[in-house]
Amino acid sequence: MPDSLPPQRTQVAIIGAGPAGLILAQLLHQHGVDNVILEAKDRGYVEARIRAGVLEQGTVDLLHQIGAGERLAREALVHDSFELRVDRQRHIIKIQDLAGAPMTVYGQQEVVKDLIALRVEKQREQVLFDAPVLHIADPAGERPSVVYEHGGQRHTLIADVIVAADGFHGVGRNTIPNSMLKQYQRDYPFAWLGIMADVAPSADHVIYSRHTDGLGMLSMRSPTLSRLYLQVDRGATREQWPDERIWEHLHRRLAADDGWRLNEGPIIEFSVAPIKAFVAEPMRYGRLFLAGDAAHIVPPTGAKGLNLAVRDVQVLAPALAALIKDNDSRLADKYSEQCLKHVWWAEYFSCWMTELVHTADDPMAQALALAELRTVISRRGAQTLLAENYVGVSARPPASVTASETLARLT
Ligand SMILES: Cc1cc2nc3c(=O)[nH]c(=O)nc-3n(C[C@H](O)[C@H](O)[C@H](O)COP(=O)(O)OP(=O)(O)OC[C@H]3O[C@@H](n4cnc5c(N)ncnc54)[C@H](O)[C@@H]3O)c2cc1C
Numbered sequence: 001m002p003d004s005l006p007p008q009r010t011q012v013a014i015i016g017a018g019p020a021g022l023i024l025a026q027l028l029h030q031h032g033v034d035n036v037i038l039e040a041k042d043r044g045y046v047e048a049r050i051r052a053g054v055l056e057q058g059t060v061d062l063l064h065q066i067g068a069g070e071r072l073a074r075e076a077l078v079h080d081s082f083e084l085r086v087d088r089q090r091h092i093i094k095i096q097d098l099a100g101a102p103m104t105v106y107g108q109q110e111v112v113k114d115l116i117a118l119r120v121e122k123q124r125e126q127v128l129f130d131a132p133v134l135h136i137a138d139p140a141g142e143r144p145s146v147v148y149e150h151g152g153q154r155h156t157l158i159a160d161v162i163v164a165a166d167g168f169h170g171v172g173r174n175t176i177p178n179s180m181l182k183q184y185q186r187d188y189p190f191a192w193l194g195i196m197a198d199v200a201p202s203a204d205h206v207i208y209s210r211h212t213d214g215l216g217m218l219s220m221r222s223p224t225l226s227r228l229y230l231q232v233d234r235g236a237t238r239e240q241w242p243d244e245r246i247w248e249h250l251h252r253r254l255a256a257d258d259g260w261r262l263n264e265g266p267i268i269e270f271s272v273a274p275i276k277a278f279v280a281e282p283m284r285y286g287r288l289f290l291a292g293d294a295a296h297i298v299p300p301t302g303a304k305g306l307n308l309a310v311r312d313v314q315v316l317a318p319a320l321a322a323l324i325k326d327n328d329s330r331l332a333d334k335y336s337e338q339c340l341k342h343v344w345w346a347e348y349f350s351c352w353m354t355e356l357v358h359t360a361d362d363p364m365a366q367a368l369a370l371a372e373l374r375t376v377i378s379r380r381g382a383q384t385l386l387a388e389n390y391v392g393v394s395a396r397p398p399a400s401v402t403a404s405e406t407l408a409r410l411t
Contacts, residue, residue, distance in 0.1 A: 005155055010036045011324050013146050013159035015133045015172055017046055019108060020292030020309040021165035022115035022127075026066040027317035029123065033324055036157060037119075038148050040132035040166075047116065050196060050269055052108040053221050054206065054303035056392040057101040059310045067122075068114045076106035077204075077220065082390065084357070084377055085209035086370070088257045091377040092205075098380075098387035103206075107221045108306055131155075136162055136175040140286030160287070160324050163316065165309075167293045168278070176285040186351070188275040190214065190358060192300060193232040193241060199265025201226045208301070208357045209254045210373060215301075215358045216253025218262070226263065231358050236272050243267055275299045275354065277347055282336035283312070289335060291316055296343050298350035301357060307392060308346045312339050349389045 012028055014021045017039035028035045039046060055063075060076075063069045080096035082103070096102050119125045131150040138144050145158040164172015173181070201220035209216045214231030221227050230249050232241070247264055254262055278297040283290045292309030315338050319331035356373050360366050376382045 005153060007145065007156040007158050008036075009158050010034050011160045012036075012320060013038065013157050013162045015146065015162070015164050016040075016166035016170060016292075016294070017112070017116065017127050017129070018165060018167060018292060018309070019111055019115070019306055020294075020313050021163070022112065022119070023062070023066065023310055024163060024165060024291065024313035024317060025119060025125075025127075026068065026115065027313060028320065029119075029125070030066065031317060031321035031325070033321050036159075037127045038131045038133050038146065038157070039127055039129050041129065043116065043127070043129045046129070047109055047113045049109055049112070050107065050271070052300070052303060052306035053105055053219065053227060055104045055106055055111075056307045057104070058392060059307050060104050062310060062314060063111065063114070066118075068111070068118050071110070071114055072104075072106050075110070075222070076104045077223070078102045078104050079205045081205045083203065083205055083207040084373065085207060085254065085256060086373055086377065088255055090256050090258065090260070093383055093387055093390070095387040095391050098384045099391045099393055101391040101393055103303070103391060105206075105220055111306075133166070133171050136164075136171060136288060139175055139288035142287075144287045161320055162288045163291055163320075164288060164294045165291045165313070168297055170294050172288060172290055172294050173280055175288060176280075176290075180282075180285055182281050184277075184279045184281075186277040188277075188299065188354065188358075189234060189361065190231050191234045191236060191272050191274045193230045193236055193246070194269075194271045194273065195228050195246060195267045196221065196269035197226045197228060197265040198224070198268050199226050199263045200224055202261065202263045207254065210357045210359070210370070211253035212359060213249065213253055216250055217357075218254060226265065232272065234274050238270055241270075273300070275301075277351055279340075279343060279347060281340055283339055284332070284336045289316060289320075289332075295339075296347070298346050299354040300350075301354040302346075302350045302390060304346040304350050304392075308343060311342050315339055345389075353386075353390075 011033050012035040014037045017037050021037055025035050025037050080102045081092050081094045084091045131148050133146045133148045135147040144162050145156050147156050166172050207218040217229040219227040280295050283295045291312040298304045319335050322328040323332045355369050
């Protein structure tokens, strides 16, 4: 492949057009910092990728603040509670009353669509799709660059700073020498089988049901789309889980004594995702910064993954603006330390909630988790703590966006 094109230049090269990369680009745009987004996949693929869907209020506020909240305000479902089921009994956790904030249901792919439309159609800026980054050169030096492929040619983009918002399997984290990274990982012995069903949700809030066969969970993406999950073995396949078996398990695991009924509908999407927790620290190597899933993965119980990615870039944007525009590195130097506080909070909460609602092989762990769950549902204090962590109020960074506001808070 020819490599003869002259190098291009920008202030921030962002790898990845997931939520982290797209929101960072928008925040940098508000700070007047030039940036280029390089995305390996095509636009249609990125906009159709079904993943998370439960947004903390801090994420919703930020989407409004950057101008990407118009459709969300019209179409999202706002929940003031969620439900825990155990022993076929229903326990409503009133998050709005207990923690003072709701949770908003709006699919990640819709967030991504809105952000791309804002950048491409409204601002007439580019997202370079079909542009996989192959290599990051000199990340710790003064002139880092990325080498990417696009239109059958190899290109070089020189930047002041490179942000790897390229997900767990991206190139960014792997560019950092092993000796400079500490990596923590926990692989759970189970996976989540997820389906999207073309049927109205059977409840107006999310339900986590702990059952002896494993977790059964009801979520939703719209008034006509249900998102349902089952705890299954790692490596479970579609062949092992035909539609009838999926529905039979969902009915059994979500059953309640008060006659509650689960609506069935055509399955329009099926996936199996292994459950893991992962953190790489620090989240910076020289002029290369990691954000979102590139630096950390949480188990999906508790819906923190997307919200965590958003928090990272909320911290990163003013830090990069100060670094690039004022040559002031104080915020950038605190970026990793600052983020790791909310990252470890989210890891703790997501792992705790995972163990609370899933079944385990170890009978002692099983009995302890059940005892804890029964304590949570019977004590207002325990419910309040759960609700605060669920909506994320305890760890949300204030919505300040200027570097001086952030610095004043940190010093
Ligand atoms: C199957 C699945 C289900 C999930 N369900 C939930 C859920 O229910 N709730 C929840 O909170 N979280 C969930 N998550 C997690 C949540 O979706 C992520 O935390 C979120 O996507 C993180 O955003 P991100 O921008 O950091 O990374 P991503 O969304 O992964 O975006 C990274 C982007 O980088 C691109 N990229 C990768 N390599 C390169 C390269 N070399 N060059 C250029 N571009 C590259 C990718 O194509 C991608 O578009 C789920 C994740 C998965 C995988």
